[in-house]
Amino acid sequence: MAVGNPDSWIAQLRECKYLPEEDMKMLCEQVRAIMMEESNVQPVSSPVTVCGDIHGQFYDLLELFRVGGNLPDTSYIFMIIDGRVLCIHGGLSPELRTIDQIRTIMRMQEVPHEGPFCDLMWSDPEDIETWNVSPRGAGWLFGRQVTKEFNHLNGLELIARAHQLVQEGFKMMHDKNIVTVWSAPNYCYRCGNVASVFQVDDLLDASNLEKEAHETTEAIKEEDNATRFGPSHFKIFDAGTCK
Known part of the structure; x- marks a missing residue:
């Protein structure tokens, strides 16, 4: 080749x-040859930058790199960070209780319409306790108890996922056990949202990372009294332009 x-x-x-x-x-x-050799749960060491959906918004991808760090200095593709932050696209599955079970999924296929592979891609966190049917027609809605139990059983501090538009760029849920990261600003060029990337360092207890907010998003605030991960770990950005 x-x-x-x-x-x-x-x-x-x-x-x-x-x-x-x-x-x-x-x-x-x-890329296909490299990714076929990698594990379903690819271990990565911090510091890394987590990004969410970009939906083909190319100029905004350039802005993402400007804000979050250029390749190859910043790692953007991974699955589990330092054994404590699990990165998935959608959410959890009632058929998966452990990360080891995720490792056994045969992923060299089209995403099926149901089952654990489908759920990892399309499930969403919701303000409920356990499980409910998803209105998307694929995956599940999962609640606070599900997320807490999964994190406790697998020794995780946080699940980072994407898949849902968030007007503020990121959203903590389930007592800050899960965060949605959205990286497509002004989604579809009409939604008016900002975007974010999530920066995970190796000394989160003493992190001095400051949010470098884009000039149009200086008003974004959120309390950070329940987790080591808070607003300072998110860099907010708005729509980029090609120059």
Whole structure:
């Protein structure tokens, strides 16, 4: 298989230039080969930056890198950070009680319409205690007790997930055992929301990270008295532009 130059591709994209079709195919093949070798639960050490959905908003992706850190200095793709923060797209499943069970899922397939793989992709946290049917038609709504029990059983401090639009860029739920991170500002160019990335460092108890809020989001505030993870770990940003 031919090997391209990822640094050259990234430089082209930063200039808002399209990659040739052959380069795109080569890039997809290289990424596929790497990801097929990785575990379902890829361990990563902090410091790292967690981002949520971007929904193809390319100029906002450039802004995300400006705010959160450039590649390859910042790790953006992972599953579990320092054994204490689990990163998933959607949420939990009634068929999964442990991270070890997630490791056994066969993921080299289309996402099924039901089952644990589907639930990890499409479930949502809700202000309930246990489980309820999801109005999305896929995954489940899961509540406070479910999240607390999963974190306790697996020695986790937090679940970080995406999948849902959050007007403030991030939202803590279930007594701050789970956070939704949303990274597509002004979603669909009409929702008026800001976006965020979640920065996890290796000394969270003594973290001096300060929120570098975009000038249009200086009013965002949230109490932080129940967890080591609080607003200072989130960098808020607004829509980017291609220059």
